[in-house]
Structures are given as structure tokens and as C-alpha cells.
Amino acid sequence: MQFDELSPKQQEAISINDKHLRIIACAGSGKTTTIAGKVAYLLDPANGYDLKPENIIAFTYTDKAAAELKNKILNASGHYTGMANMYIGTIHGWCLKALQDNIYEYQSFSVLDEIKLKLFIDKYYERIGMKDIAKLSNPAVPLRRFIDTSIFARIMDIVRESDLENELPENIKSAKKKYEQTLLSKKFFDFSMIMDRAIESLKPDSNLTKKIEQSLKYLIVDEYQDVNPIQEKLINKLHEISGCNVVVVGDDDQNIYQWRGSNNKYIINFDKKFNEAEFKNIPLGINYRSSEGITRLAETLIANNIDRIRNKSMVSDHRQSFAKGQDLLFNEYDSVSEENEAIAEYIENIIGVEFSDREEKKRGLAYSDIAILLRTWSKAETIVEELDKHNIPYITAGVNQLFETPEVEGALGIYYFLYGDIEADELIKLWTKLPNNRLDVKKLKMAVDNLSKRKPDLNTVRDNWEYSLQDILWEFIVDGEIYEDNFIDDSNSEILKKSREKAEIIFFNLGKFSQVINDFEEINFNSVSPARHLFSFLSFITYAARDYYPQGWLNNPYKTPNAVQIMTIHQAKGLEFPVVIIPGLNKNYLPSKKKGGLNEWHFLDRALISEQPRYEGNDDKEDERRLLYVAITRSQKYLLLSRAPDLDNRLYRVESQFAGELRRANVLVQDKKEDFSSQLKIDSKPKEKIKNISLDFTTLKDFFDCPYRFKLVSMYGFKFPLNQRMGVGRSFHNALMEIHKRAQKQEELNTKDLIRLVERQTNFPYLTKSTKLKRPLWRKVRNNVVDYYEDNKDDFDNIEFVEQDIQYKLDENILVLGRIDLIKKRNESGKFETTIVEFKSEDKPIVTRVTKDQLKLYALGHRELTGQRADYIMTYIIGENNPKTPEKLLDSDLNEIEDKIKSAVEKIRDEDFTKVEDKEKCDSCYENRLCYYRLKYNSKCIR
DNA sequence: TGACCGGAAGTTTTT
């Protein structure tokens, strides 16, 4: 977008750069475009700011938002070197990178997500002092293992991320300490700890502080209304250290994540941090998304909130027309089933109605233009049933019944059989009853036979055992020949299409189950015995997993069918739709009734936490009103609000208090059955989605080798079985990184230093306690690292970059990300020659065919970063006698890899994941056990 | 009309 196409306010936001800015961006105000424009403006040398990409940090709220912003920035900016050095991402991501780049010890750490963290808490229940935290009202009742895990996690989060009014009580203080020490000892972070440690590392004169001081000039914080106390602290600290300009962007009316302690007081009071001369407030009040009806309705509603910035407004730019008495409906029905039926009919009627989106040509509305927004997931069930009745396609991220699907019941049956809960024939039946399968009963019998050999011995404890539940699943799939192909019926093209879709769902669910096993084993692989391992897995499934896996976990990022979208209002944040349906405007639903039951405040004194009521949503329904505000402002033109008394539940019989507030806007029609039949209908056509694709090299490599493997890994999510030897490759890698980084600082290392370095960087997370493997693995890493140092130390002067982030923008919508291990620059008789180096260890558990593609791609990223083409590429195989084989890099290599990426992305967009017909590739494919072609080529299974 | 009681049903989610 050109500068002069922007509104005066947007231009102002972009061109004022000598002050701290608060940009109050109403819904649909072109916020991301403005930020991207600002960054492009700052980088443009013509504007005289002399800024480099590394001088700018931009924080976003989610990875998805980061990818979008990055893409827009790269599209808006000129072509400058070093763009990969600009940080655009989440606060957590920045903190982690800062820690790992600056503190050698943290390089080998990984971050536990919510599920793994709960497993971790359960595993180390005793050690982390969880049982010392007892009810305030009754000290005899402590937090219970497996049952109160989430409460413990919540307490730890709150205690570290909020502002404390007072010293913590002894039991919580000590639990916090023990909990963090346990995490550190296993080389894990949780999300809060990353931020906590990063702030700690910003103490005076630290490495990190010095770097920030020198480099940071612009700090941009998107969605600033959702910042919580610890994040605010980090932002203040970064500003303090560097004296950078701070630009915060957000909308106080869209703060909807308060239970994490996010607080819109920071954006409301941002101006008070500075004196008048250094601060400027810029309201972006023009909504380019919605019609005047929508903006007026939303404004009227939100005006009832007291806790917000005054003197601002949202005005439609009238790009969408507003037909009063038609576009915005508020309909009441006698029962929920009538309400749902009316919703289905409304959808049927609005399909094909003429619509045009921004500059786009006129088209007929399609299913994917419609969103049904919910306050709670429980509302989804009956709506979904009604849509099914009407054959209306929909996608829903929620309604999680993974463990009830027949395919997952079959997979679970494997473990119930091993434990002796079910018999062989019962297990076989679970699989043969799957819809239209062509599974061979003989093969299944064989699979069960082989399975019986792996029944754990309950009495003896073997030394150095290995019992991988994931491997057991994979073996069962191999023996039983359970392949996607066996669920596809090609008797005619219609059936083929349908059965393909069903087979995909089955394997998608099995892939998710593979992830469930992986989550469990990543934390619990090294338990005391096979029998114990199996037992605790089954307990996890029975008692915990259903609660641990969140609604919406079943999302598939690569699928975008033409279907009605059903989602929660929270999930809809940042999205827009021509048609929005908000059902169930009842009291106790929106605003929603609070959840009762045991919660963290029975264990943690409310008075300790500053602004505590926010965590519980006690603010006179303002939070809930903001939610409805967000929901309404998702709509571009059409909005159907509806309600009906729920006869089955007396909580939902009375109208929501917000209904009256909405009526006051005078834009709604009540109880009008809008059939749209009078309106001109044209061909229904889904919006051309220019879907941004952001890929990293690992994903891309999967696709290059075989599109079907990409499908198994990235779409279905099958995880490779763990084993005790894992970690050698990563340990090497990390040790080498530390050596290179220290070499860059001219540090010389003696053998003792090297040994300490190896100790720090070595991590074998899946070793069992009694194992004898630890010494040999460790020794191997050490010997190879020492050898590497001896062989290469004379070359260390030539190191140019270590662990360098790269990115390569292929076109408007494709961004490839990666990280180069090492870049060397050698002065050969007055001429500089650059070599890109990638390290491989020969004994990685997953067979990686050494591929030149990876290096060529890196070379592409390197050219993007420096503006120069590298001269050589080379793979250094650690532990081999003659590991160095640099190869000349040609221009044609770069063109070739570009074409390859382009064709891969096209296929991903078209969802074309055809298996590669190539025996050699099949032989070396680490997921070949799950692939039908392994039989065709008679390839050996990879373990 | 207000106090009291029993019964039923009770959220959102990213890193």
C-alpha cells in the first residue's frame, strides 16, 4: 500500500517518530497495515532515520499474528539487508531467544506446553511441594495429585506473572522455588519462567542488557490492551535500558483475556508515563470493515462500559452499505430448537446474496463467509445437529470427542489388551468395525499375536529396559497393515471422494492420538518399569487426558474448506466475516455465569495479588460486554442476534441485560424472518483467500522428500517413537554452538573448559535410571567435541555468523524461515570467500539423508540477509574421519531451489499429498512404517 | 416483599 492511500490519521501514526505513541485502533481500522507501514517508513533511508532492522522489535500476541505482521512488513518494505534480524514475534518468543542467545546453559532447554507441564507437575508432585499447599479454610486439605494439577499450575502462573501486594506465605514461596528448581534440573522452562528469567537477565551490565542498549531503538507492542503485569515490566525495562521509542497499539475495548491478568489499565494510563512533549495519542477511529449499522450498534453497547478511554469513536467508512431494517436482526423464538432451525434457514437463505469485499468484484455469499460465534462450547452441540440436518457444511474447532472416536478406541484397545483388560478378539473387533475398511483380519490377528509378546512382565524389573508405547502403536499399524489406503473405496468417483475424506478424518484422529502418546512419553518415558509405564499411561487416559486436552485442539491448520465457521468469540478475535450469527443472548450465557467449584483462590490469598478481582472477572460485566463488542465488530455487514428461553435449563430463560442495551442503538429489527428472497442472488463463491504460508525448513524437507510424509507429520501429526539414545545429535549441536560463539569472542578453551562445556550442553532426556548407556553416550559426545575443537580451532578466526536466523520471501504470501548453524568467511588472497556449514551427526535417531537442498535454501536466506551469494556449501558430519567436503555453490542452484519451493507450496495449497514413487526414498523415510508404499517397495521399517 | 431453602448447574485459552 502506498503512503498516500492511507488516511491522515494512519499517515500521522506512521510519520511521527520523535515521540512515544499510543495508537488506539478501533476494530477494522487497518492496524496491521499501519504498523507495517510504520516499519517500512522507518527503514526507508529516504526518510533519514538511519535505522537498521535489528533496531526494531515488534511484539505480537500470537504466532499467527506475528506471521501476518511479518508478511505485511516485508511486503511494504524496500529490499534491505539484514531483515531477518528484526524481531517480530511474541513476547515469550523474544524472551526465549534472548536467553538462549546469551546464556550458554539455556541453549539445551526446551519449553513445556500446558499439557506436558501438567504431566510434569503430576510426575514430580512430591518434589515440587504441591502437597504443602493447602486450603486456606482448612489446612488439612492439600492440593491433590492428578486432580488439582491445573490449580497448582494456575497458582504458579499467578504468583509469578502478577504484581504482589505482599510477601508470599512460606508454603507457596518454597513450592515455587522447588518447582522451578525441578524444572531447571530437567532442562525445562514453563512459559512464565521464560519471561521471569529474561527480566532477570536484564540486570545492569549483563550481556543482554548491553546488546539491548546498543541496538534497540523502536519497540512496537501490538494488542497492548492484553498485556499483563510481568509483560508490562519487561516492556518498561527494555525502554529504560535502551531509551527506545515505545509505540503501543491496541484497543482498550477489546481486552478479553483478563483471567490471565491482562489489564487494560496499561493502555488506558500509558499517557501518564510520559510528559506531554514526549507523548502523542493517535486514534484510528475509521472502521474500514463494517457497515454503519454495525459500528453504531457496537458503539452503543460499549458506551455502557465505564472503564475505558474517553473521547474516542468508531465510524464506518461506508465501504459496506447499511440497509436498515434488513442487515441487523434480533430475533426471539419460543425454544432453542426453533432458534437453531431459524439459524439454519437464515444460512440457507443468505447463500448467494450479492456481496463485495473491499476492492473485490461482486460475488454471492458462500458458507465460509458465515461465522457462528459462541460464548461457551456447550452451546455448539445442538446447533451442529441442526446444521447436519440441513446438510450445511461447517467446521468447528471445538467439541472434542477424540477418545470416543472408533479409531482412537481401537488404538486405545491396544493398551487395554496389553494390560489384560480386554481379550484378543475384542481388540480385533474394535478395528474391524471401523467404517468401510478393507483391513485383513488375518493380518490383524498377527498384529495381536505380536502384541502379546510385548505384554509387560509385572513381576520382574529388568535393567536398562525400553518400553515405547509409541513404538507399540506403530508396530501394530505395520503388522495389521492399517493404512489410509485401506479405507478408500474407489468404486465410483462420488464414493471415492467421500471415503477419502473419511479416511483422512480417521488418520487425523490417529495422528492426534500419536501426539497424546508423545506428550505422555516425553515426560514419563523413563519411569520405573514397563508395567508401571503402561499403567500410568492408562490412568492418564482415564482420569486426566480428557481434561488436559483443550477444546479446539483438533484444529487443522492446512485445511480451509468452504464451510460455516463455528467458534468461540475469543477465537474470533482479529477475524472478520460478511455474516456473523450470535445465538443465545440470554442471561447467564452472555454475560456468562461464573464457574464454581474448587479454584486457586481457595489456596491463594486474594489479598496478596494486586488487582485480584480481574482474575475472577468481577468488574460489573464490563469484560463480558467487551466480548459481545468483539463479536459484533467481526461482522462486515450482516448480523443475526437471536435468543430463546432454554426449556431444559432454567439458567437460560431470561434475556441478557445486553439485549436492552443493543436495542437502544435503533438499528436492529426485531423478530423479522429475513428470507432474502427478494434480493438478487448470484453465484455463491467463497472468498479468494490469499493464504499466507510460513514454512520452516524441516517441514519443507518433508515435503521435498515425499508429500505424503509431510501429510503424516504436519497434518496428521504422527510422532516418531522415542528411545533412550535420543539427544546425542542435539547435544553435539549445542556444544558446537557454544564453542563457536566463544571463539567469536576470542576465547581459547582448554580441555577442562571443553569438558565443562560438554557437561552443560549434554542432555539425554529419555534415559532410564538404571541404564548403563549414560557413560558411553556422554563419552561419545565429549570425544567428538574435543576432536572437532582440535581439528578446527585454526579456522575459528573465519567465523562470521553462528546460529544465524534467516528468512526468504518467495512471493507476496510465502515466507520460509530457518537458522544456519555456521557461516565462515575466509580471506583468500585478498578475495573473501563465504562457506555455509550445516552439522549432522551420523547417529541421529531419525535418518536424515544428507541433502544439498537444505544448504541451498540456507544460501538463499544468506543472500537475503547479506546481499551476497555464498561461495561454498558444506555438510560437516561429526564423528567421521573426513568430514569436510565443501562444494561450490552456483547461481543455478539457487534458482533450482526457488522453483522447488514454489511447486511445493502450490501443492500444499491444492492439498496434493501424493506419495512419491521411489524405492530409495521409501527406504530412507523415517515414517515409512505408516505408509502403504513400504509394502509396495518391500522396504525395511525404520526404527 | 424479603428471607430462606433445596435443587441444579456452572467459561474463555495463548505462550
Added chain:
DNA sequence: CTTCCGGTCA
């Protein structure tokens, strides 16, 4: 464990 509804009683 808490909140809300709706019935009953004073």
C-alpha cells in the same frame, strides 16, 4: 464450592 432460580413461608 458457588451461584442462581424458583418455590415456600412469614
